[in-house]
Each structure stands twice: as C-alpha cells, then as structure tokens.
Amino acid sequence: MQATRDFSHYVKHLGSGLAHIDLAVEGVSCAGCMSKIERGLSAIPDVTLARVNLTDRRVALEWKEGALDPARFIDRLAELGYKAYPFETVSAEAAEVENSRFLLRCLGVAAFATMNVMMLSIPVWSGNVSDMLPEQRDFFHWMSALIALPAAAYAGQPFFRSAFNALRTGNVNMDVPISIGVILALAMSVIETIGHAEHAYFDAAIMLLTFLLVGRYLDQSMRRRTRAVAGNLAALKAETATKFVGPDEISVVPAAAITAGDMVLLRPGERSAVDGTVIEGRSEIDQSLITGETRHAAVEAGSAVYAGSLNISGALRIRVSAAAEGTLLAEIQRLLDHAVQARSRYVQLADRASRLYAPLVHATALLTMIGWLIAGASLHDSVITAIAVLIITCPCALGLAIPTVQTIAAGAMFRAGVLINSGDAIERVAEVDHVIFDKTGTLTLPELDVVNSASVPADVFELAGRLALASHHPVAAALARSARANSPLPGVTEEPGQGVRGSFGSEEVRLGRPSFCNAEDLAEEILRRDPEASVVAFARGEQRYVFAVRQGLRPDARETVAALQRRGIAVEILSGDREPAVRAAAETLGIPEWRAGVTPSDKIARIEELKRQGVKVMMVGDGLNDAPSLAAAHVSMSPISAAHLSQATADLVFLGKPLAPVIAAIDYSRKALRLMRQNLYLAVGYNFLAVPIAILGFVTPLIAAAAMSGSSILVMLNALRGRRVRQEVV
Amino acid sequence: MEVIAFLVPLALLLGLFGLLGFLWSLKNGQYDDLEGAAWRAISDDDETPTTPGPSTAHRGV
Numbered sequence: 001m002q003a004t005r006d007f008s009h010y011v012k013h014l015g016s017g018l019a020h021i022d023l024a025v026e027g028v029s030c031a032g033c034m035s036k037i038e039r040g041l042s043a044i045p046d047v048t049l050a051r052v053n054l055t056d057r058r059v060a061l062e063w064k065e066g067a068l069d070p071a072r073f074i075d076r077l078a079e080l081g082y083k084a085y086p087f088e089t090v091s092a093e094a095a096e097v098e099n100s101r102f103l104l105r106c107l108g109v110a111a112f113a114t115m116n117v118m119m120l121s122i123p124v125w126s127g128n129v130s131d132m133l134p135e136q137r138d139f140f141h142w143m144s145a146l147i148a149l150p151a152a153a154y155a156g157q158p159f160f161r162s163a164f165n166a167l168r169t170g171n172v173n174m175d176v177p178i179s180i181g182v183i184l185a186l187a188m189s190v191i192e193t194i195g196h197a198e199h200a201y202f203d204a205a206i207m208l209l210t211f212l213l214v215g216r217y218l219d220q221s222m223r224r225r226t227r228a229v230a231g232n233l234a235a236l237k238a239e240t241a242t243k244f245v246g247p248d249e250i251s252v253v254p255a256a257a258i259t260a261g262d263m264v265l266l267r268p269g270e271r272s273a274v275d276g277t278v279i280e281g282r283s284e285i286d287q288s289l290i291t292g293e294t295r296h297a298a299v300e301a302g303s304a305v306y307a308g309s310l311n312i313s314g315a316l317r318i319r320v321s322a323a324a325e326g327t328l329l330a331e332i333q334r335l336l337d338h339a340v341q342a343r344s345r346y347v348q349l350a351d352r353a354s355r356l357y358a359p360l361v362h363a364t365a366l367l368t369m370i371g372w373l374i375a376g377a378s379l380h381d382s383v384i385t386a387i388a389v390l391i392i393t394c395p396c397a398l399g400l401a402i403p404t405v406q407t408i409a410a411g412a413m414f415r416a417g418v419l420i421n422s423g424d425a426i427e428r429v430a431e432v433d434h435v436i437f438d439k440t441g442t443l444t445l446p447e448l449d450v451v452n453s454a455s456v457p458a459d460v461f462e463l464a465g466r467l468a469l470a471s472h473h474p475v476a477a478a479l480a481r482s483a484r485a486n487s488p489l490p491g492v493t494e495e496p497g498q499g500v501r502g503s504f505g506s507e508e509v510r511l512g513r514p515s516f517c518n519a520e521d522l523a524e525e526i527l528r529r530d531p532e533a534s535v536v537a538f539a540r541g542e543q544r545y546v547f548a549v550r551q552g553l554r555p556d557a558r559e560t561v562a563a564l565q566r567r568g569i570a571v572e573i574l575s576g577d578r579e580p581a582v583r584a585a586a587e588t589l590g591i592p593e594w595r596a597g598v599t600p601s602d603k604i605a606r607i608e609e610l611k612r613q614g615v616k617v618m619m620v621g622d623g624l625n626d627a628p629s630l631a632a633a634h635v636s637m638s639p640i641s642a643a644h645l646s647q648a649t650a651d652l653v654f655l656g657k658p659l660a661p662v663i664a665a666i667d668y669s670r671k672a673l674r675l676m677r678q679n680l681y682l683a684v685g686y687n688f689l690a691v692p693i694a695i696l697g698f699v700t701p702l703i704a705a706a707a708m709s710g711s712s713i714l715v716m717l718n719a720l721r722g723r724r725v726r727q728e729v730v
Numbered sequence: 731m732e733v734i735a736f737l738v739p740l741a742l743l744l745g746l747f748g749l750l751g752f753l754w755s756l757k758n759g760q761y762d763d764l765e766g767a768a769w770r771a772i773s774d775d776d777e778t779p780t781t782p783g784p785s786t787a788h789r790g791v
Contacts, residue, residue: 031769054766104756112749116742136734143738 007070009257010086014062018048021070023059024232026083028052033082040080041073056228058087087235088256093227100220106155107213113151114203114210117144121203125702128198141193141200148202149186155209156182158216174354174399177361181394182208188387204391204704211712212399219403222410226419230653233640239273242266244317258320266316269472272309276318278302283314286474288440290624290643291576294532294551308624308643312474313497348424349673350402353680361393368695385697391704392694397683397711402676404719409672412723416664417655419640425651428635429665430673431616435564436607436633438621439575439585444551445657446622446641448478451533452526452548460545463504464538467492467511470500475536475549476511499537507541519544532581553588560659561589567666570615574603576625603629620662622646637662667725675722679715686711 012020028034034052037059041050049062061073070086077084120140127137156179163175182205189200239255244263255273258264263279266272272285284296287309296312299305305318369386373379410420420426437443453461465483468476470492489509492502499512510516514523517537523546526535533548554560564571573594575582582596595606603619607629610617619626619633622642630636630649638650647653654661690707693699755761 031773034766034769035773052766053763054769055763101756101761104761105753108749108752108756112745112752116745119741120738139735140738143742147742 005071006251006253006257007074007086009254010088011070013065017065018062019065020060020062021073022087023061023073023077023084024087024235025052025057025059025077026232026236028054028057028082036080037077037082040076044068044072044076055225057232058228059084083236085235086254087231093224093231096220096224096227100217100224103158103213103217103220106158107210107217109151110155110206110210110213113147113155113206116147117203117206120144120147121701121705124200125700134196137198138193138196141189141202144200144202145190145193148206149190152182152186152206152209155206155213159209159212171351172355172358173351177354177358178208178212178394178396178399180362181205181390184387185391185394188384192384199701201391201701201704203701204708207705208394208396208708211396211708215400215403215407218407222407222414223420226410226414229414230419230421230640233655241273242270260320262320264318264320266305266311266318267472268311268313268315269474269477270311272305272307272311272318274318274320275304275306276320277304279317279319281314281316283316284312286310286312288551288577288623294440294577294581306624310474348402349427349676349680350398353398353401357398357684361390364393364691364695365389371695372697381697385694388697388699388704389691389694392690392699392707393687394708396708397686397715398680400712401679401683401715401719404716405672405675405679405722408719408722409668409675412725413661413665413668416668417658417661418665418668419653419655420651421648421653422651425635426669426672427676428616428651429618429669432569432618432635432666434570434572434610434615435618435620435662436572436574436603436629437591438619438623438626439573439582440551440577441622441641442620442626442639443557443573443585443589443659444553446551446639447481448474448534448549449552450479450482450547450549451530451552453482456545456547460538460540460543463509463540464511464545464547467500467502467509467538468536470494470502471511475534476500478549479511479536479547504540508539510539511536513537514546517544519546522546532584553585554657554659556658556660558589560663561591563663564666565590569666574598574606574629576600576623600625600628604632607632618666637665664725668722671725672722675719679718682718683711683715686714 007021010021014020025037028037031054034054037052038050041047041059041061044063046064046067047061048064049060051060052058053060059073059077061070074084074086120143124132124137124140126132159175159178159182162173163179166173166176185201185205185208189202189205192200240252241255241258241262242250242265243253243258244265245251250265258274262274264274264276268283278299278301280301282300283298285299285305286294286296287306288294290306290308299316304321305316365386368389369382372382372385377385406426409426413420450461456464461483462485465480465485466487466489468480468483469485469488471477471494489502489504492500494500495512495516498516499510501508501510501512503509514520514535514537517539519537519539522544523535523537526546526548527533530548530550533550536547536549538545538547561571570593571591573582573586573591575585575594575596576598577596579596582594586592586594595602598606603626607617607619611634616634619630619636620638621630621636622639624643624645626638627643627645627649630638630646635652636650637652637654638646640647640653640655642650642653652665654665687707690699690703693703760767
C-alpha cells in the first residue's frame with residue numbers, strides 16, 4: 001500500500017485558471033532566505049507567483065490550475081532547506097487581520113485630518129494674538145469643521161462602538177469618557193464657530209483620536225503577529241492522517257480534511273490526529289499526552305482512541321467518531337465548561353482606572369458649571385467652561401497608558417518564547433504567587449530520551465541507533481534520535497513483536513525485547529534501579545547492552561523551579577501519573593509539595609481550595625486532562641506541544657524545550673504591571689496640572705493640544721522601558 | 731488675502747490625494763508585510779538575477 005499526499009484541501013481556486021496555496025515556512029528570518037525561496041519556487045515552470053511574507057513567515061503561491069501538484073512546492077522548499085506545510089487561515093485570524101486593517105484605515109483618516117486641521121489651527125492661534133480678521137477666523141474654523149467632523153465620525157468608530165456596548169451592559173470602560181470628550185468637544189466647537197467665538201477645539205478632538213488609534217493599532221498588530229506565529233506552529237506540526245480511500249487504498253490527508261465516519265490507519269510509532277474507535281487490530285497506546293499516565297494501555301477492536309495517543313506496537317484501523325459520548329473527552333468538556341463559567345470575570349486595570357476616573361472628571365465638570373452659575377456667569381459661558389474641563393481631562397494618555405506597555409511587554413515576551421493568547425494575561429501573570437505544574441509533557445519533555453547513554457561505548461550507541469532506524473517502535477525511534485543516527489544499516493529484517501536483526505561486518509546485530517537479545521538479567525537490573533523506564537536491548541556478537549528510555553526532564557527545569565522559589569513563588573506538582581514517577585521528579589527538582597494520580601476534578605478542587613485562601617494560582621500544563629484546571633486557574637500556560645484544547649484554553653503558550661519562558665513571562669509581566677501603574681499616575685497627574693486652568697476658564701485650544709500631546713509622549717516613552725528586565729541567571 | 735479662499739481648499743485637495751493613495755496602498759496589501767518590505771528595499775536581487783529563465787518574467791513582484 002503506497003500512500004499519496006493529498007493537499008487539495010488547502011488549494012484555493014481563483015478562477016481565471018489559477019490556483020493559490022499558502023504555506024507556513026519554518027526558519028525564514030532574513031532577506032537572504034526571502035529571495036532564495038522566491039527564486040527557488042519561481043524556477044518551477046507554471047508558477048505565476050511566489051511571494052514570501054516575512055512578518056508572518058509564510059509563502060503565497062499561485063500556479064496554472066492543474067499543471068502542478070502542491071506537494072511539489074513542499075519538496076522544493078525541503079531541498080532549499082526549509083520545512084513548510086500548507087496553512088489554513090482560521091476564522092479568528094482572518095478577523096484579526098480585518099480588524100487591524102480597519103484600525104489602520106481609521107488611523108490614516110485621523111492622521112490626515114489632524115495634520116490639515118493643525119495647518120488651519122496654527123494661523124488661528126497666532127492670528128488671535130496679532131491681526132487676524134474675525135471673518136478669516138470663521139473661515140478657518142468652518143474649514144476645520146469640514147475636515148474634522150466626517151473624519152471623527154469615521155475614525156472614532158472603534159471607540160464609539162466599544163463605549164456604546166459597555167454602556168448598554170451597564171458598565172464603564174475607558175472608551176466612555178473618551179467618546180464623551182470627543183463628541184462634546186466637537187459639538188461645542190460647532191456652536192462656538194456659529195457664534196463667531198475665538199476658540200474652537202476641532203484640533204484637540206481629532207488629535208486625541210489619532211494618538212489613541214496609534215495605541216490601538218500597535219496593540220492589535222502585536223496580537224495579530226502572535227496569532228500568526230501560533231498558527232504557523234500549528235500548521236508545521238503537519239498533523240496528517242492516513243485515510244482509507246478504497247478497501248485497500250490509502251492516502252495521507254491533512255487532519256483538517258478528515259470527517260466523522262472516515263476510516264483511518266494508525267501505524268506503530270504514529271500519533272493519532274483524530275478521535276475514534278478501533279475497528280481492527282491490537283496494540284498498546286501511550287496516552288500520556290491526554291491523561292498524564294505514562295504506562296501504556298492495551299487496545300483492541302471496540303476500544304476508544306483519542307487524538308494525541310501514540311501507537312506503540314501494532315497497526316490499527318480506526319473509525320473516526322464525531323463526538324465522544326460519555327467518555328473521557330465528554331467528562332473533560334463538562335468540567336471545562338463549568339470552570340470557564342466559574343472564572344470570575346477579571347476586571348482589567350484600564351477598566352478599574354476608568355471606573356474611578358470617569359465619575360471624578362464628570363463630577364469636576366459639573367461642579368465647575370454650577371460654580372460659575374453661582375458666581376453669576378451666563379449659562380452659555382458656564383457650559384463652555386465645563387466642557388473645557390472635560391476636554392482637558394479627556395483620558396488621551398490614559399487610553400495609551402496600558403496598551404503601549406502591553407504591546408512592548410508582549411513583544412519582549414515573544415522574543416523570550418512566550419505567546420500571549422488573551423489580552424489581560426499580562427496583568428494576571430504579574431499577580432501570581434503560586435505555580436502548579438503538571439508533570440508529563442510540562443516538567444518533562446514530550447519525547448522519549450535515552451537516559452543511560454553515558455554507560456554505553458559511543459560506537460555501540462551509534463550502531464544501535466543506526467539499527468533502530470529500521471523500526472517504527474517509539475522506543476527504537478527515541479534511541480535513533482538520541483544517537484543522532486541518519487544512515488540505516490542495509491539488509492535489516494523485522495521480527496514482529498520482537499525486534500530487528502541485521503548484520504554489521506561479520507557479526508549479527510539485534511535490537512529489541514530483552515528476551516530477543518538474551519539480555520533479561522541486564523534489563524532486570526536496570527529496571528530495578530529505574531522502574532519508570534522502558535528498556536530496549538542490543539546484542540552485537542556476544543556483547544549485550546540495555547538502553548533505558550523515558551521522558552527526560554526539561555533541561556533547565558531545576559533552575560527554573562529554583563528561580564521561581566527565589567522570587568517567593570510557591571511551586572507544586574499535580575500529576576495524573578503514578579506516585580513513584582511523580583515522587584522522583586519532585587525530589588530531583590526540589591519541589592516539596594506534590595500529588596500523584598489526581599483526576600481533572602481533583603486538580604480543580606485543589607485550585608479552588610487555594611483560591612479560597614486568596615492565592616493567585618498559575619497552572620502550567622499540557623494534557624487534555626489539564627484543560628479544565630487551566631481554565632480554573634487565575635492564569636494558565638501551556639507548552640506548544642500541548643493538546644489542542646489545552647492550548648486554546650491557556651492564556652500563554654511557550655515555545656521550545658526549556659522551561660525558562662515561565663520565568664520570563666512572570667518577570668516581564670511584573671515589570672509591565674509596574675509600568676502600567678506608573679503610566680496611569682503620570683497621565684492623570686499631567687492632566688490635572690491643567691485642570692485648575694480649565695476650571696478658571698483660561699484654557700485655550702493651544703493649552704489643550706500641548707497638554708494632550710505632552711502627556712501622550714511621556715507615557716509612550718515610559719512604556720519603552722518595558723523592553724528589558726533585569727537579567728538574572730536562571 | 732482673498733487668495734486664501736483658493737489656496738486652503740487646494741491644500742486640502744492635495745492632502746486628500748495623499749489619503750486616497752494611502753487607502754489604495756492599504757487595500758493593495760502593501761502594509762501586510764512591513765518587515766519584508768524593509769528588506770526588499772535594500773536587496774539588489776533585481777539587478778543580478780542569478781537564475782535567469784523563462785519563469786522570472788512571470789514573477790508577480
């Protein structure tokens with residue numbers, strides 16, 4: 001049975017005889033790669049477009065319909081040294097792209113209007129103190145209104161909509177005082193212009209929108225970029241399934257193209273990309289990614305297999321199921337729904353600030369009006385002065401204070417290998433004082449590794465690795481990977497269920513079960529010392545060796561745990577695995593508190609217990625069984641290798657083998673929270689310097705403009721400090 | 731000073747052309763890959779094509 005690769009699921013048909021595909025590419029980082037890829041792909045006949053997007057690390061390709069098989073592009077990129085895989089834009093990402101384009105359009109309109117209104121305002125400011133005629137001033141004011149009113153109506157949409165939605169649900173967010181300020185400033189300016197007054201505030205209103213849109217756009221583009229990278233990583237995992245297209249004919253298709261009822265083949269050494277029921281075959285599967293349990297489970301016809309399970313020994317024919325009823329998955333989904341509902345809606349710092357700020361400024365404005373009325377001013381003058389107070393205190397810098405810090409912190413964390421899933425995650429991470437780790441796949445690496453390679457001669461290790469290349473068994477695959485073997489031995493035969501045998505020089509070499517290699521004694525001795533390991537024996541002539549294979553701890557796990565403890569953060573392990581395995585990990589890492597064999601609901605119970613004590617818990621986990629507790633925790637983090645559901649639930653996702661991103665996330669977030677607070681004080685303080693002037697009725701558009709741009713620039717400069725944290729050896 | 735009545739709208743019209751140009755370039759996808767655009771500007775690829783062939787003429791760059 002020879003499988004074909006079928007990527008037609010990803011191909012878009014453009015009409016006019018052209019086809020289009022998007023590929024995620026790994027390792028594109030410079031201009032050199034860009035032109036190398038574009039030239040390499042354009043050299044294929046019938047390719048009409050090959051364009052690299054360096055920001056998103058993707059390639060867009062177009063070719064004459066039917067002339068080429070898309071698999072050819074992937075092979076060509078592999079020849080050039082880049083791993084690539086077709087990419088399907090998820091709807092969430094498409095929405096982000098559309099949103100950031102809309103913000104950029106608003107920003108363009110607002111910036112155009114600001115510059116032109118300023119061109120008209122500066123003559124008015126200087127003309128007011130020299131020889132400008134009232135008619136000329138009115139003309140300039142009317143021209144300003146002509147530009148500012150439509151521009152504000154268009155560019156203000158993001159704020160007006162959000163403020164309207166907040167008010168409708170009875171809340172106040174930062175956009176409410178912003179919208180009120182902008183609308184009142186424009187309305188007052190129109191009335192003043194009609195009344196031939198000296199001052200109009202079109203410039204202040206439209207400048208406010210421009211500054212705020214800069215903040216919004218930066219925030220949005222950072223989030224979009226994170227999502228693009230996360231999407232690429234998901235695509236590059238290249239989850240495929242081997243589907244039966246005929247009784248005995250198979251085709252390798254992307255997991256996304258599999259539907260319920262399909263029959264798929266799961267060979268030994270493959271990880272299942274789908275949920276389903278075994279129809280035919282008998283094997284052992286490793287469900288550690290799902291349950292945390294490292295011991296293998298036996299499956300036969302009728303057993304359920306979940307996405308993420310690793311098949312160990314025999315080929316399985318599986319019928320894909322739509323949804324698992326009354327199974328582990330359903331139970332996890334139920335807990336997850338519950339935990340998401342129970343998570344008290346966290347009130348973001350910006351919203352807390354505006355809840356305090358909005359009533360304060362609106363009360364100040366009201367008191368100013370009443371004060372002037374009592375002092376004998378006319379109603380018109382009193383209202384104008386009150387609105388001037390609102391314009392001066394309009395939270396321009398407040399609106400920038402938090403997004404600018406978030407953007408910069410998210411960028412710094414991105415470089416440290418942390419992707420942010422939810423907007424308020426930074427604030428919540430900064431408050432963490434207790435970290436709970438899952439063991440399997442989180443503290444340990446998801447792949448198996450040879451742990452006793454040092455006790456075996458290097459040439460034997462290498463030879464065993466080369467022999468292991470002939471087997472699909474995951475333990476053999478781990479051996480081959482650890483030995484960095486890449487040239488298989490010729491003429492190797494496999495004995496099903498036993499191992500592989502071949503010859504090296506004149507000697508016979510065997511790799512497989514200890515009994516297959518007559519090495520039971522040696523294997524028993526190793527298992528006595530390390531009961532968690534899987535063993536594989538190697539025989540060369542009369543020599544016997546046994547390799548112990550298991551999931552190793554992440555390289556810097558011990559240092560990371562120590563660094564967390566130095567920061568005064570309590571560390572705990574909650575694992576679904578058996579006690580000896582968890583105890584061994586906890587002792588190696590110096591974690592005093594651990595629990596083994598816990599179920600998903602036990603994990604939630606423990607988190608709830610800590611929550612009641614007022615502890616802010618960060619949950620770090622990867623398995624499907626961790627998803628509910630990830631949702632229940634104050635904040636959560638997953639490695640990129642995690643199950644889909646966990647990754648979608650986690651607030652943060654970290655990349656790569658080291659565990660250090662956990663520390664980076666905490667350090668950058670703590671610094672970011674500090675800067676956000678500073679920024680709020682700076683912004684409010686700066687605005688309030690101008691408040692007495694406004695209350696006394698001496699404010700001019702020039703003062704308003706200076707106060708606004710001054711405080712915005714101050715806040716942005718302060719946010720730039722979030723790029724670095726004190727480097728500490730972790 | 732009557733000339734202002736003519737010059738100010740003219741200035742605005744020129745600015746409006748700039749805005750329309752920006753909106754056009756945005757719609758045209760020129761802001762989709764700012765990082766790549768920065769590198770393309772200094773790459774001297776087009777002057778020294780190392781893989782001359784019929785397909786280079788089709789490049790949609």
